[in-house]
Amino acid sequence: MTRRASPLTAFAVASLGIAIFSSMDAVMKGLVLALGAYNALMWRMFAGTIVSAIPYAASNPAWPARAVMRIHIVRALVTSAMAFLFFWGLGRVPMAQAIALSFIAPIIALFLAAIVLKERITRATIVATAMAFAGVLVILYGQSQAQLGRDAFWGALAILASAVCYAWNIILMRQQSLVAGATEVAFYQSALVALIYLLAAPFLLTVPAIDHAPALILAAVLATASLFLLSWAYARAQASYLAPTEYTGFLWATLWGWIVFGERVSFFTVAGAALIVGGCILAARRRDHAPVADTEAQL
Template identity: 80%
Template sequence: MSRPVSPLLAFAVAALGIAIFSSMDAVMKGLVIGLGAYNALTWRMLAGTVVSGIPYALSRPRMPPRAVLRIHLVRGIVSAIMAFLFFWGLGRVPMAQAIALSFIAPIIALFLAALILKERITRATAIATAMAFAGVLVILWGQARAELGPQAFWGAIAILASAVFYAWNIILMRQQSLVAGAGEVAFFQTIIVTAVYLLAAPWLLVAPPLSEVPALILAAMLATASLFLLSWAYRHAEASYLAPTEYTGFLWATLWGWVVFGERVSLFTVAGAALIVGGCILAARRRDHAPVADSEAQLP
C-alpha cells in the first residue's frame, strides 16, 4: 500500500493547479477576444489531445472499466458546457469579476460533496468557506458601483450558469480521481470535451491565424498540467477540504487581468482578496489527515 499523503500537501498541489489554470484563463481570454469562444476552445482542446495523449500512450494504459468510462464521459460533457459558458463570459467581463462570480461553485460543491460523496462538512471548513464567500460579496459590491453594459451583463449571467456546472464538476473530479490515475483523467477529459465541441465543427469551426497557434499550444499545456495536478490532489483529499483552494484563483485573475489586459484593481477587490486568503489559510489548517473515501463507493 502507498503511504498516506498529508492533506496539507494535497491542498498545496490543488492551489498550484488552480494557479496554472488561472494563467491559462488569461491566455484563453486573449484567444476568445480574437477567435471567439467556440473556436478558441475547440482548437485549444485539439492541441490538448496531443499534449495529454503522448504521455498517456507512453504509459501503455489498459482500457478503463465501463463504470470508470461512464465517469469520464459524464465529466467530459459537463466540462464542455461549463468551459464554453465560462469563456464566453470571460471575453465580456474583467478577469477578476469573472472569477469572483464563479466562486459560487465551491459553495455549491461543499453541499454536493455531503450529498453525493457522503463527506462531512466540518466547522472549520464551513467558517473558511463563509469567510471566502464574504470576500466575494465585497468584490461584487465594488463591481456593482461600476457601470456595466449589456455585453458585460450577459457575460456575468453566462459565468454564473457555468458555476453551477463547475460545482458538479468538482464532485465528478473527486469521483474520477479515486478510480483513475492523473494521466488517464487528463487524457479522457481532453478527448471527450474535444469530441463534444467537434459536433458543431461543420458549421462553426474555422482555421486560426498562424500567429495564434503558440498561444493555443500554451493554453493546452497549461490546461493539461492543471488537470494532472488537480486530479492528484483530489485523489488524496476530500472535495470539501480542497474546495476553498478555488478562491486562490481570484488572486491570479487580478494579477493577470492587470498585467495582460490593464484591468484596474479597486479597494473592494483588495479587501475581498484578504478575506479569501484568510479563508484558505483556515481551511489548510483543518487537521493533519483527511480520510479518502472508498473508491468503489464512488462509482455511480
C-alpha cells in the first residue's frame, strides 16, 4: 500500500497520539501506586493484548515475515525495559517532572535517526529541538528547588534510563511502521511485551482486586489507540520531524498531574512549557524539510 499524507497531518496525528499516551500515563500512575510497577504493567499489557487483537483480527492478517517479526521482537524488548523504568520512576516523582526528564529521548532520537535511518538533520530541526530542550532545563531548574527526597532521586534516574531506551524506541517505531500496519504494530507490541513480563510472573505477579479492572481496561484502550496513531504518523513522516511532538506530552502531564494528583504548577513549569510549545510550532512549520514517506509495504 502507498502511504501518502502531508507532513503537517502526520505531525498533528502524532501529537494526538502523544496526548492520548500522556492520559494513559495518568491512569498508570494511579495503578502503579496501588499495584506496583510490575503488576500494573503486566495486567495492562494483558488487557491491551485483548483490546488490540480485535481490530487486528478483523483485518484478516497474514503471519508477519521473519524480518518484520524481528523488528516487532526488538522493539518489544526495548519497550519492556523502557516502560518498567518509566512507570517505576513515575510512581516516585511528579508527572510533569517525569515527562520533562524523558525529553532527552527526542534529542537522542534526532541523531539516531541520522545514523540509523540516514535522515537529514536540518537547521530548523536543531533550532526547534534546542528551543524545546531549553524549556526542559527551565523546568528542571524549578524542580531542583523542591525537596522531593531520596525516592524521587532514584525515580528520576530510572526515568532518565527509560528515556535512553525511548530514543531507540522512536527509531524502531519508524522502522516498524514502514513494514507493518498500525493494527499489527499495536497487537504485537502488547502481546510480546506481555510475554516478556510473564517470565517474572512466578516471582512477582499478583491478581489485582476487581476494583482496578476499569482503570486497567482504560489504560489498555488508551495505549492501543496511541500506538495506532503513532504508527500511522511514523509511516508517513520522518522520525526526526515527528520527534518534537514528544514535547507536547509535558502539557498533558502538567494538566493531569494537577487534576488527578494535585501536583502544583510553578512559574518555571509555565515558562518551560512556553518554550516547548514554541519549539513544536517551529518544527511543525518546516513542511519543506519533511518529505512524506512514500513506501510500498507488503502487509
